[in-house]
Amino acid sequence: MLPTSGSTTRKLLLAFGALVALFTAASGFALARLVDIRDGSHELREAGARARDTLELATAVRDQYAHVAHTIILGNASHVRFHEESRARVEALTQKLREQAQDDEERAWVADIQRNGDALDRLYRDTLLPAVLAKDQAAVTSAHGHALELVSLIQSRADSLARRFDTSIGQFEEHVATVEHTSFRWALFLLGGATLFAVGVGIYIGNSVARPVARLSEGAARVARGDLDARIPEDDPGELGRLAARFNQMTEALRTHQAQLVQHEKLASVGRLAAGVAHEINNPLGVILGYVRILQRKAEGALAEDLRVVEEEAVRCQQIVEGLLDLSRPGHGPVEQVALREACEDVVARLRESERLGQVDVRVEGEATAWAQPPRLRQVLLNLVRNATEAAGDGGSVALHISRTKDGGASVAVSDSGPGVKPEDRPRLFEPFFTTRSTGTGLGLAVSQAIAEAHGGHIEADTGPLGGARFTLRLPPASPAREAMA
Known part of the structure; x- marks a missing residue:
């Protein structure tokens, strides 16, 4: 029993009991709300997954149609394999949506997508592709129109599914938001008496969460406005600091990918x-x-x-x-193993015979082999060596350094003693029609880069050991598929 004479003790005990009761009620209420939020979040994730699958299906159908269009434009069967890959992806996503359908209407929509997708595949294989190979323009036009109709039907059904899923997501989000609002209001009411605790929590949240989140929000807003150079300080410890680091990595990757696109x-x-x-x-x-x-x-x-x-x-x-x-037509086809030194010396010899080297000293160093299409590879080397000799001028020097890379690939670095490339020009070197010479077409480097990428490699530009520019052609290592094609 509580002593009757110690009113202060009774008040403290009552206050402590009230505080305990307050925290118990708040904890029980919060736990019940957390369970509700968890269930809503689970449903939201499922609806979000269905919406993403629907959007991926729409994208896959567009990819499938793109290969149909490429077949018509190119007039050959080079995109049959890509069409098959896109079709397989459409099939997988359709099956996934069929398993996720929640009512008869959604199942009917998915069935329509499956039926029209099968019809589009049959149209491509049985009608459009033979017509393209036979150069039957009338049949191609008719089949293309039918293909567009099928794609439109599939897109319409996918849009209907996406709208259905978006509606579900909106309902779940509204429910979760309502639960969160109610939980916050009651928690604030129940914990209103614990002023010091609330102040302490507020200070902690302000220093440890709110400020880092605000910086993340500001960085995300800058990225949304198109500023891909936005960076967030990574000096905060814990998960938010790591999140800032991941955000910076994501922004850098996005900037690089955007430039490539x-x-x-x-x-x-x-x-x-x-x-x-x-x-x-x-x-x-x-x-x-x-x-x-x-x-x-x-x-x-x-x-x-x-x-x-x-x-x-x-x-x-x-x-x-x-x-x-x-x-x-950058080149996709059978490749063979090429001795890079022999290819480089052959290119130099041809340029010398045609008197395009002038008084430039050209030397070839190193040895390596690579899997490539010899005519296309020589075209790239010819462009790089010719550009280097023109930059070096009479009395200048050009060096071709061949080496094996660490990953098993090969590289050819073409350096010259010319004036080099201005820093402001480097981002545009491989753009079509960009040239720093009055007599150039601006297509040589763009074509060379396209050929290199068709071989799975790329060309880099920097400053070489001779003081001028250095263009390095990097080719990937041989794969079993490449060896089988030789």
Whole structure:
């Protein structure tokens, strides 16, 4: 029993009991709300997973149609394998959605997607592809229109599923938000008497959570505005510091991937342009050159000089067209093992025979082999060596250093003693039509990079040991598939 004389003791005991009761009630209430939030969060994750699967299905269908379109544009069967991969992905996602369907309507929508997907696959294999290979334009046009209809039906059903899942997500989010709001209000009411504890918790949260979260929020807002150079300080200990580090890594990766996507889109756009008009331009250019050369046999004096200028400009136009064609067909096909030193010496010898090296000292060092298409590889080496000799100028030096990389691949570094590349020009070196020379087409490096990437490699630019620019062609190691193709 409580003593009757110790009112202070009774107050302390009552206060302690009230505080204990308050914390017990708050804990019980919070626990019940946490269970509710957990259940809602679980349902939200499931709905989110279904929505993501639906969006992935829509993307996979677009990829499948893209390979149908590429088959029509290219006029060959080079995208059959890619179409099969996209189709397999559509099948897997459709099966997954079928298992996740929660009512008859959703199951009917998934069945429509499956049926139309099968029809699209049959149309591609049985009608469109044979028509493309047979050059039957009317059949191709008809099949393409039917394919568009099927893709539209699939997209419509996928959109319906996505809207259904988005509605479920909204309902779950609203429920979770309501539970969170109610929990916060009651917890604040029950814990209102524990002022010191609340103040201590507030100070801790302010120093340990709110400030780091605010910095993360500010960084995310900057990224949302397009500032991919945004960085967050990583000096906070614990998970938030590690989260800031991961955020910075993500932003850097996003910036790199965006730059790659922009470059690839530029090359793809130029390639589509080339595929559409290059052949048509080549024909009149050939006629112009033919007539100019015939007229040159009879022309004298100023007229002969004018015709020479016309010929030079027409040849320049032909070179631009050939560069565009190279961009549209960087090369995918059988490869063989190539001795890089022999290929480099052959390129140097050809340039020397054509008197394009002038008084430039060119040397080849090192040995290695790589799996590649020999004509395409020589085209890349020819572009790099020719650019290096033009940069070095008469009396300059060019060095080709061949080496084996740590991962089993190979590299060819072409260095020159020229003025080098300006830092502001480096990001644009491999853009189509970008050139620092008055007589260049701006396609050589872009074509070379496209060929290197088609081989699974790439070209890097930096400052070389001779003081000028250095362009390094890196080729990947051989794989069993590559060896089997040889």
